[in-house]
Amino acid sequence: MAAHVPLVDLHAQYRAHKAELDSAMAGIIRASAYIGGAAVRRFEEAFAAYCGVKHGVGVGSGTAALTLGLKALGLRPGEGVLVPSFTFVATAHSVIEAGGRPVFVDVDPFRFTLDPEACERALKREKGIRFIIPVHLYGQMADMDAVSALARRYKLTIFEDAAQAHGARFRGRRAGSFGAAAAFSFYPSKNLGAYGDGGILVTNDARVADKVVRLRDQGRPREGRSKYLHPGVGGNHRLDGLQAAILNVKLAHLDEWNERRRTAASLYTRLLEGHERIRVPSIAPHSQHVFHIYAVHVRHRDKVLERLRAEGVSADVHYPIPLHMQPSMRFLGHRKGDFPVSELLARTCLSLPLYPELRPSQIRRVVRALDASVRGA
Numbered sequence: 001m002a003a004h005v006p007l008v009d010l011h012a013q014y015r016a017h018k019a020e021l022d023s024a025m026a027g028i029i030r031a032s033a034y035i036g037g038a039a040v041r042r043f044e045e046a047f048a049a050y051c052g053v054k055h056g057v058g059v060g061s062g063t064a065a066l067t068l069g070l071k072a073l074g075l076r077p078g079e080g081v082l083v084p085s086f087t088f089v090a091t092a093h094s095v096i097e098a099g100g101r102p103v104f105v106d107v108d109p110f111r112f113t114l115d116p117e118a119c120e121r122a123l124k125r126e127k128g129i130r131f132i133i134p135v136h137l138y139g140q141m142a143d144m145d146a147v148s149a150l151a152r153r154y155k156l157t158i159f160e161d162a163a164q165a166h167g168a169r170f171r172g173r174r175a176g177s178f179g180a181a182a183a184f185s186f187y188p189s190k191n192l193g194a195y196g197d198g199g200i201l202v203t204n205d206a207r208v209a210d211k212v213v214r215l216r217d218q219g220r221p222r223e224g225r226s227k228y229l230h231p232g233v234g235g236n237h238r239l240d241g242l243q244a245a246i247l248n249v250k251l252a253h254l255d256e257w258n259e260r261r262r263t264a265a266s267l268y269t270r271l272l273e274g275h276e277r278i279r280v281p282s283i284a285p286h287s288q289h290v291f292h293i294y295a296v297h298v299r300h301r302d303k304v305l306e307r308l309r310a311e312g313v314s315a316d317v318h319y320p321i322p323l324h325m326q327p328s329m330r331f332l333g334h335r336k337g338d339f340p341v342s343e344l345l346a347r348t349c350l351s352l353p354l355y356p357e358l359r360p361s362q363i364r365r366v367v368r369a370l371d372a373s374v375r376g377a
């Protein structure tokens with residue numbers, strides 16, 4: 001059988017940048033700068049500047065960035081937050097963890113992000129909603145013209161979930177620079193990934209940044225008077241020094257890696273476009289996609305997936321259960337059929353291998369295996 005094609009290959013990236021990464025990690029170990037320190041500060045400043053915003057606050061995960069961000073933006077207990085029904089579960093769980101209540105909205109069938117008309121219907125149905133979380137799913141930004149117009153009309157605070165969209169652009173502006181704040185994840189397989197968990201909140205609002213600084217570290221401000229003086233309450237959601245050192249090295253390569261992802265994605269699309277049984281992803285106008293995930297849509301998806309895997313191609317599904325159908329969200333009282341686009345996408349989406357080092361010969365092999373699998377399914 002032909003060689004296995006993995007969904008992602010994190011070791012290929014490490015091999016390509018081993019000297020730089022090893023030296024950065026050794027520097028942290030030599031200095032014993034494991035918690036906080038210069039590497040964390042340097043990364044916070046560099047990543048905020050990369051996004052085109054003023055402040056960055058490193059935290060322990062993308063989920064922590066979302067949860068602490070919502071608290072810092074002033075979410076009140078029980079308050080409704082507009083959230084797409086098709087995303088990774090952390091978007092909605094963070095709302096609940098922060099004391100709020102997800103108000104699900106269906107997604108656009110081509111962009112897979114918040115459907116602006118469905119948002120408007122939800123806002124008319126439930127008065128007084130103050131927050132909207134557009135998720136830039138798979139690496140493509142939500143329609144930020146429409147989201148911004150809604151925000152103006154209904155006085156909404158925009159909080160971007162940019163966990164899958166490091167470096168993505170809409171009308172030339174980067175993800176993270178549209179909302180009152182934005183959350184990113186550095187989960188290892190993300191476009192910018194740490195060697196463990198990590199995340200960041202970015203914002204232009206110094207007060208929001210300062211609140212997240214305190215919430216991430218037992219209520220302490222950045223420049224506290226004493227290590228053991230706690231003006232407020234907070235938890236432990238810090239980004240550690242080793243992760244920050246790794247991210248500092250990797251950030252310098254992010255644009256090049258995103259470009260390689262786009263090149264790989266366009267080869268997939270060129271080879272698959274027009275296939276009668278496969279729908280390829282669309283790129284919306286004014287959008288620069290960073291292809292965190294390259295997802296096609298096929299009927300009999302589970303059978304196709306099984307055949308692909310048997311052929312040595314590691315495909316996957318992001319995500320098989322729309323959020324309103326998750327057991328954890330049962331208390332919201334939704335039923336099957338409430339968000340039909342999300343339900344259809346969850347049944348048909350199939351993520352193909354994609355990472356910067358993926359070779360054209362591997363892409364051709366995946367395409368051949370996919371073609372055989374959809375014909376046989």
Ligand SMILES: Cc1ncc(COP(=O)(O)O)c(C=O)c1O
Pocket residue numbers: 061062063064087088090091135161163164184185186187197198199
């Ligand atoms: C859309 C989205 N939101 C939030 C998260 C949560 O990030 P983390 O896994 O770093 O907590 C992820 C990533 O896993 C994600 O894909």
